[in-house]
Amino acid sequence: MSSRGPLDLDAARETRxxxxxxxxxxxxxxxxxxxxxxxxxxNRVLADPHEAEDVAQEVFINFHRLHSASAQFAxxxxxxxxxxxxxxxxxxxxxREKRELAQAPEEAARTVDPQRMLEVNEDRxxxxxxxxxxxxxxxxxxxLRASGLSxxxxxxxxxxxxxxxxxxxRRAEAALRKEVTRGTSI
Amino acid sequence: xxxDPDAISGSDRRHYVDCKDCQARHSxxxxxxxxxxTLLAAPELKVDVASAFKQVQLAPAAKPRFGFGLPILRPASxxxxxxxxxxxxxxxxxxxxxxxxxxxxxxxxxxxxxxxVADVQSLQALGDYGTLTWSVNPKPQIVLTADEAKQISxxxxxxxxxxxxxxxxxxxxxxxxKAVAVFTFDAKKAEAAAAKTGKALPKLPAGVDGAKLTxxxxxxxxxxxxxxxxxxxxxxxxxxSSSSNANSGPSDINLPQLxxxxxxAPLVTSTQVTAKQLExxxxxxxxxxxxxxxxxxxxxxxxxxxxxxxxxxxxxxxKVTVQGVPGVAxxxxxxxxxxVIWIKNGKVFAVAGFLKQSEVLKIANGLK
Numbered sequence: 354m355s356s357r358g359p360l361d362l363d364a365a366r367e368t369r370x371x372x373x374x375x376x377x378x379x380x381x382x383x384x385x386x387x388x389x390x391x392x393x394x395x396n397r398v399l400a401d402p403h404e405a406e407d408v409a410q411e412v413f414i415n416f417h418r419l420h421s422a423s424a425q426f427a428x429x430x431x432x433x434x435x436x437x438x439x440x441x442x443x444x445x446x447x448x449r450e451k452r453e454l455a456q457a458p459e460e461a462a463r464t465v466d467p468q469r470m471l472e473v474n475e476d477r478x479x480x481x482x483x484x485x486x487x488x489x490x491x492x493x494x495x496x497l498r499a500s501g502l503s504x505x506x507x508x509x510x511x512x513x514x515x516x517x518x519x520x521x522x523r524r525a526e527a528a529l530r531k532e533v534t535r536g537t538s539i
Numbered sequence: 540x541x542x543d544p545d546a547i548s549g550s551d552r553r554h555y556v557d558c559k560d561c562q563a564r565h566s567x568x569x570x571x572x573x574x575x576x577t578l579l580a581a582p583e584l585k586v587d588v589a590s591a592f593k594q595v596q597l598a599p600a601a602k603p604r605f606g607f608g609l610p611i612l613r614p615a616s617x618x619x620x621x622x623x624x625x626x627x628x629x630x631x632x633x634x635x636x637x638x639x640x641x642x643x644x645x646x647x648x649x650x651x652x653x654x655x656v657a658d659v660q661s662l663q664a665l666g667d668y669g670t671l672t673w674s675v676n677p678k679p680q681i682v683l684t685a686d687e688a689k690q691i692s693x694x695x696x697x698x699x700x701x702x703x704x705x706x707x708x709x710x711x712x713x714x715x716x717k718a719v720a721v722f723t724f725d726a727k728k729a730e731a732a733a734a735k736t737g738k739a740l741p742k743l744p745a746g747v748d749g750a751k752l753t754x755x756x757x758x759x760x761x762x763x764x765x766x767x768x769x770x771x772x773x774x775x776x777x778x779x780s781s782s783s784n785a786n787s788g789p790s791d792i793n794l795p796q797l798x799x800x801x802x803x804a805p806l807v808t809s810t811q812v813t814a815k816q817l818e819x820x821x822x823x824x825x826x827x828x829x830x831x832x833x834x835x836x837x838x839x840x841x842x843x844x845x846x847x848x849x850x851x852x853x854x855x856x857x858k859v860t861v862q863g864v865p866g867v868a869x870x871x872x873x874x875x876x877x878x879v880i881w882i883k884n885g886k887v888f889a890v891a892g893f894l895k896q897s898e899v900l901k902i903a904n905g906l907k
Binding site: 402426495 | 568571572574575576578579581582583584585586588591592594595598705893895898
């Protein structure tokens with residue numbers, strides 16, 4: 354059995370440093386490629402760019418803690434987690450309503466037509482409330498597709514066959530419309 | 540047809556031209572799609588990827604998801620496993636307190652109880668209220684085959700049917716023979732521990748001082764699916780050759796994709812003290828939140844119910860039926876992971892992984 358010299362240990366340390374560096378590089382590449390899309394999904398759910406970025410960063414931090422950035426499933430995982438995390442936040446109704454109350458006058462002041470802006474905000478609130486009432490899967494299909502993901506990407510994110518997406522999407526669209534109508538008729 | 544008008548075949552298109560029903564359905568669907576596209580309009584999002592990346596880098600250093608490292612990744616850390624064993628005993632002790640029929644407690648079913656971080660800290664402090672000694676030490680071992688795991692634990696290792704796509708068929712086994720712990724209540728230690736919280740300790744019921752609880756945990760066997768690597772780039776490699784590490788990439792370091800566990804249900808016996816006394820005493824201790832106390836008291840038939848603590852900030856729980864018996868399904872808040880726990884024929888089973896809940900349930904129902 355041969356003893357290991359200092360050179361061997363140095364080489365081992367270098368190798369480890371390379372692995373750590375390549376992990377960090379892979380994560381940075383993944384972040385740059387996917388961040389806008391992940392934030393876009395969250396924004397589609399929350400209709401709030403600031404909170405959407407908050408969700409996107411939380412999703413990336415969680416991913417980095419759990420998985421290797423070079424994993425094949427990375428984009429699909431991020432898309433799904435973005436939709437679920439944002440939907441979970443949306444369901445925290447009290448906090449959201451409080452924020453919107455604070456935000457509405459501020460946004461209204463920035464626009465040319467304050468009345469129109471208030472209407473837009475109210476529409477968004479109703480739609481998001483309807484989205485929060487829907488089951489996770491149809492809600493996720495809607496927001497992922499509306500965020501520009503292809504049928505194949507939506508299927509990967511939700512772990513279903515691409516062939517099912519068309520049907521899921523049509524049903525989800527009908528369900529959201531029904532929920533919005535229900536919310537406004539009360 | 541709505542998203543891609545060219546996708547429809549020639550014969551379908553000819554049918555569509557003449558079919559009023561199809562035209563009406565298409566019109567409804569197109570209308571839904573247009574409405575939803577308008578409804579889901581969102582304010583413009585301008586991202587600054589570089590500064591967002593800096594923000595993420597400033598986040599606290601990566602820590603294992605549940606606050607402790609999975610011992611399977613570091614087979615050498617036996618002390619960690621012993622610590623986990625002690626934690627399991629503490630859970631069993633708390634469970635015991637709610638059993639109506641002492642001196643015997645053996646759970647036959649499971650129920651979720653919502654807990655907060657503060658509750659966990661209070662329950663951990665219970666360890667200070669007496670002395671824990673092992674009369675049979677926990678001796679967990681990592682083995683490579685189901686036969687070895689069976690030899691150690693004496694349990695038939697559960698067989699998983701069809702694995703979901705993406706889950707590795709590589710299995711690492713951990714097995715543990717029966718372990719027995721004795722917890723002795725000590726009035727003086729309890730007083731000193733309560734003093735730390737700054738609140739007066741409720742009066743110790745007669746007989747609790749010196750009462751002994753004997754807790755038997757295991758035997759148990761755990762199957763871990765995934766391409767685990769024992770190579771840890773952060774640890775000092777003093778034994779292996781450096782060339783093996785040179786060929787390994789970052790993807791070699793993975794968390795388990797699926798974990799299946801089976802254990803004999805914990806058994807608790809006690810001396811001197813009745814369950815009711817113990818329940819009232821523990822629930823009146825400083826630090827136990829009224830919400831937790833109320834939800835524990837609300838559990839039906841506590842003498843045979845294993846309580847599954849669910850940290851409400853991080854996980855969700857629901858009641859499900861697994862293999863014909865009631866179980867508790869758990870999910871993390873991102874929807875990325877799921878688990879299920881149930882008790883059948885005196886054995887506690889758990890299946891968990893970074894999978895959808897439906898997949899985890901399917902695996903649980905297919906266990907043999």
